[in-house]
Each structure stands twice: as C-alpha cells, then as structure tokens.
Amino acid sequence: MAFQCQRDSYMKELVTSVVSCCPAGLKQEVNGKKETLKGFNVKLRDTILFPEGGGQPDDHGLIGEVPVLRVTRQGSDALHFVASPVEVGQEVLVKVDWERRFDHMQQHSGQHLITALADVMFGYKTTSWDLGRQRSTIELDTNSIKPAQLQELEDVVNEKIRAHISVNVQLLSIDDPAVEKVRSRGLPDDHAGPIRIIDIEGVDANMCCGTHVSNLSHLQVIKLLGIEKGKKNKTNLIFLAGNRVLKYAEKSYSTERSLVSLLKTGPDEHVEAVEKLQKSVKLLQKTNLSLLRDVAILTAQNFKNDPQRGNFFSFHK
Incomplete structure (x- = not known):
C-alpha cells in the first residue's frame, strides 16, 4: 500500500x-x-x-x-x-508539520541526486546514508575523494537543479520487468503492495519509500561541506540541501560578524588573528609557569633561611 x-x-x-x-x-x-x-x-x-x-x-x-x-x-x-x-x-x-516534511523532502531527493551522480561520474557507490537534524551524510564505497572531484560533483549537482528536471513517482508490481532495471538496496522483509520508484528524469531511477520533491529546482541548492573518514575504508560525504544551506549561510554570517567584533579584523584575517592569539597564549602560559617556578624556589629559600621556622611548612594560594 x-x-x-x-x-x-x-x-x-x-x-x-x-x-x-x-x-x-x-x-x-x-x-x-x-x-x-x-x-x-x-x-x-x-x-x-x-x-x-x-x-x-x-x-x-x-x-x-x-x-x-x-x-x-x-x-x-x-x-x-x-x-x-x-x-x-x-x-x-x-x-x-510542513517545515519538517519539506526539509526531509529536500534532503532525501538531494541524496538521490548526489548518489546517482557520484556513481556515474566516479563509480562511487552509496552504501548507506543518514538524514541528520542539521546535516546529512552519504557513505560512499571509496577510501578517498579528491578535492577536485568534490568540487566537480557539487558543480554538476547544482547544474541539474538549475536544469529544472522533473522527479516522478512510479508504482510497479513486484513482478514488473522494469523493477530489475532500477537502483535498489533491497526491500524490507515485511514489504507489502506495489514497488515505488523515484525517477529523476534522465538521471536516476531508484526504489524508495520516502517523500520527495516533484522537481529538482525545489532543492534550490546543494552544498557539499566536505568528507570524513568512514568505516571499513569508506568515505562519508557531508551535505546540505535547500533551506538548510540558507540557514547555514545565515548562521555563518552571524558568527563572522561576531568574530569581526571580537578580533577587530576582517573575515579574511580571522584565521591569522586566531593563530596569533594561540601563540600569545602559549607564550603567556610558558612565562607563567616559569614565574611560578621562581616563586616556589624563593618561597622554599625563605622558609629554609627563617630561624623561627617550625617542623612543618604549609603554603596556600
């Protein structure tokens, strides 16, 4: 059903x-x-x-x-x-809850698009994916992705979005020969009813039960944030789609303005400014440790030279 x-x-x-x-x-x-x-x-x-x-x-x-x-x-x-x-x-x-639903539609359709193109362009198969609350992750069956490949993939993904490609839902019987031609990781054991296919025209046809956009243009934009090392020599590709990209940009800009105020430098100098602060902190910590050692030595000498010292010494600061 x-x-x-x-x-x-x-x-x-x-x-x-x-x-x-x-x-x-x-x-x-x-x-x-x-x-x-x-x-x-x-x-x-x-x-x-x-x-x-x-x-x-x-x-x-x-x-x-x-x-x-x-x-x-x-x-x-x-x-x-x-x-x-x-x-x-x-x-x-x-x-x-439409805001939650549409967000899931954007992320899920975005995953289908990225998965299909990563396979076609580089032969990287998707082995799993996770729709997280703030970002989503696609596990690809490769031990690495080059920065140039990541950029090329992002460019082509967004070209497809701008091309206004339709996304159609097909319901097929389980014995329909067309089922054998679509991408799938298998059906759950308790599956009942027709097979549901999500068809991105000319790009991908995939067995899926989820909710999806009806046109790639509804994804608005996809940003590939980067990669992380996955399990068993696989690579996790992190991405945002649609409204999440806008929220990410808004949050990043807010953080940038706060750093401008705190560091008294423009955005392009933030990394350099923080590196200088880190070096200053390390130098201060080293100086402070040296001073503490000097204080300890002087305190011990004063105690040793005190003719009225007792048998015990206690120092608290």
Missing part, C-alpha cells in the same frame, strides 16, 4: 477516518535516561504522515488537535503514536 504522503508529498492536510486506537508505549530518552511514554497507536484509513523508513525520519503533525509524536510502519499500516486516545470510526483532519 502507498500512503497519501507517498502519492502526493506536497499535501499538507487530509480528512480520513480512525480505524483503530490501541494502548501502546513509546521508548524515549529524557535527560540521558530511557523512559517509556504511555499512549496509543492509531491506525488511519490513510495518512499524510510519513512513517520512518528508507533512511528518512518520520513526520510530525496532528490528528485533530492531538499531536502525533511518532509514526512507524507495520506491514502495510502506519502506526501514529499519540499521548491521548482518538475515537475509532470518527473522521479526523490530519495535518503535517
């Missing part, structure tokens, strides 16, 4: 009905301690709230006025965890 959120990822509200509402618990961590929140798992006739899967976190939103704290998939059903019960059989208005 494909949920409404998968058929139309841009839908923000949906009127549906409650199929069931059963007591349940949600495991969570509060202040470093694991706790279980008591509540209810709600099944709806259909939903616009995406259940976690395919490397994409779940949606947040409302069922009526009741906040949905977690959405998970159970076979062909989506379970919506809520803290208070919802009446079975009633019609409800479901609303999605």
Whole structure:
C-alpha cells in the first residue's frame, strides 16, 4: 500500500477516518535516561504522515488537535503514536508539520541526486546514508575523494537543479520487468503492495519509500561541506540541501560578524588573528609557569633561611 504522503508529498492536510486506537508505549530518552511514554497507536484509513523508513525520519503533525509524536510502519499500516486516545470510526483532519516534511523532502531527493551522480561520474557507490537534524551524510564505497572531484560533483549537482528536471513517482508490481532495471538496496522483509520508484528524469531511477520533491529546482541548492573518514575504508560525504544551506549561510554570517567584533579584523584575517592569539597564549602560559617556578624556589629559600621556622611548612594560594 502507498500512503497519501507517498502519492502526493506536497499535501499538507487530509480528512480520513480512525480505524483503530490501541494502548501502546513509546521508548524515549529524557535527560540521558530511557523512559517509556504511555499512549496509543492509531491506525488511519490513510495518512499524510510519513512513517520512518528508507533512511528518512518520520513526520510530525496532528490528528485533530492531538499531536502525533511518532509514526512507524507495520506491514502495510502506519502506526501514529499519540499521548491521548482518538475515537475509532470518527473522521479526523490530519495535518503535517510542513517545515519538517519539506526539509526531509529536500534532503532525501538531494541524496538521490548526489548518489546517482557520484556513481556515474566516479563509480562511487552509496552504501548507506543518514538524514541528520542539521546535516546529512552519504557513505560512499571509496577510501578517498579528491578535492577536485568534490568540487566537480557539487558543480554538476547544482547544474541539474538549475536544469529544472522533473522527479516522478512510479508504482510497479513486484513482478514488473522494469523493477530489475532500477537502483535498489533491497526491500524490507515485511514489504507489502506495489514497488515505488523515484525517477529523476534522465538521471536516476531508484526504489524508495520516502517523500520527495516533484522537481529538482525545489532543492534550490546543494552544498557539499566536505568528507570524513568512514568505516571499513569508506568515505562519508557531508551535505546540505535547500533551506538548510540558507540557514547555514545565515548562521555563518552571524558568527563572522561576531568574530569581526571580537578580533577587530576582517573575515579574511580571522584565521591569522586566531593563530596569533594561540601563540600569545602559549607564550603567556610558558612565562607563567616559569614565574611560578621562581616563586616556589624563593618561597622554599625563605622558609629554609627563617630561624623561627617550625617542623612543618604549609603554603596556600
């Protein structure tokens, strides 16, 4: 079964009905301690709230006025965890947290684009990815990526975004020959229903359950921040897409202005200014240590030369 959120990822509200509402618990961590929140798992006739899967976190939103704290998939059903019960059989208005949803759409579609081009351009296969709260990471099956390759990849990725390429969703039966031609890391054991394909026209076709933009132009821009050493001779590629790039630029500019005020230099001289400060601090620490040694020697000599000294010496500062 494909949920409404998968058929139309841009839908923000949906009127549906409650199929069931059963007591349940949600495991969570509060202040470093694991706790279980008591509540209810709600099944709806259909939903616009995406259940976690395919490397994409779940949606947040409302069922009526009741906040949905977690959405998970159970076979062909989506379970919506809520803290208070919802009446079975009633019609409800479901609303999605659109800012969170669209962010996930941008990051996930961005990952598909980067993954496809990294493979085509350099033969680097994606082995996993993580959609983080602030940045996302793609694990590539290579032990290194050259700076020139990273820049070339970023340039081509953004060229595709500017080319206004359509992103289409196809639903195929599991025995359709076309399924064999798409990129995939396999289906979950409890998969049920048609196979969902995300097709970036002329770029990539990939099996995926997540929510995506309908056109690459909706990604706005992608910034490849850099790479980190991964596990088992792999490389983690860190990226931002869409609104995250704008927020990153805003935060970076704010930090830059603060440093200008603190260091009394322009942005281009910040690194040099900090290096000078570090050298000054090291010199001061060295001088301070030398002075402390001199004080210790003088204090010991004064004690030794004091005719009225006792058998014990105590010094506190």
